[in-house]
Amino acid sequence: MANRLRNTVRCSLVTALALAAAQIPTDRCWAADYSVGSIHITQPWARATPKSATSAAGYMTVTNDGAAADRLTCSTDAAAQCQIHSMSMEGGVMKMRPAEGGLEIKPGETVTLKPSGFHVMFVGLKHPLEQGKTVAVTLKFEHAGAVDVEYPIAAIGAPAPGSASGGDTMMHGGSMMQMKH
Secondary structure, eight states: OHHHHHHHHHHHHHHHHHHHHHTSOSHHHHOOOEEETTEEEEEEEEEOOOTTOSEEEEEEEEEEOSSSOEEEEEEOTTEEEEEEEEEEEETTEEEEEEOTTOEEEOTTOEEEEOTTSSEEEEEEESSOOOTTSEEEEEEEETTTEEEEEEEEEEOTTOSSTTOOSOSOOOOTTSTTOOOOO
């Protein structure tokens, strides 16, 4: 009886561990960190888009380890334009605007581009962004130079890398968001 109970517990534990391992997000494993000059980029990622979407967003964390401020702009072959945007709430309405001249990263500062905040905006998508693939972006820093970054694509509406779904599902251009350019 004791051996049967031990085997049952052991099998249950092995099954639970196998199921947990199967749910480990894989996109964290293939997201890379990048550096150019005194700038360090971590956790780049983007969200998948519906087939009819004309825009998408990318996210990351940028650290300036230098002694001078730097300014971030971008480009990509995946869209007609690549811009840095900010999002803010004004009068209960979410508004999005391009950061004129790019985004300043002050010396010693870490800026996280994330949903509902600053983000990379792909305007005029040439094709949908598909979960499990990547989108190539060239990040351009005024002083540090340029670096090519691969953004792993998470699920539509994913709140962060490694999330299957859910979270902030408001789509750019959707009826709930007013975009002001």
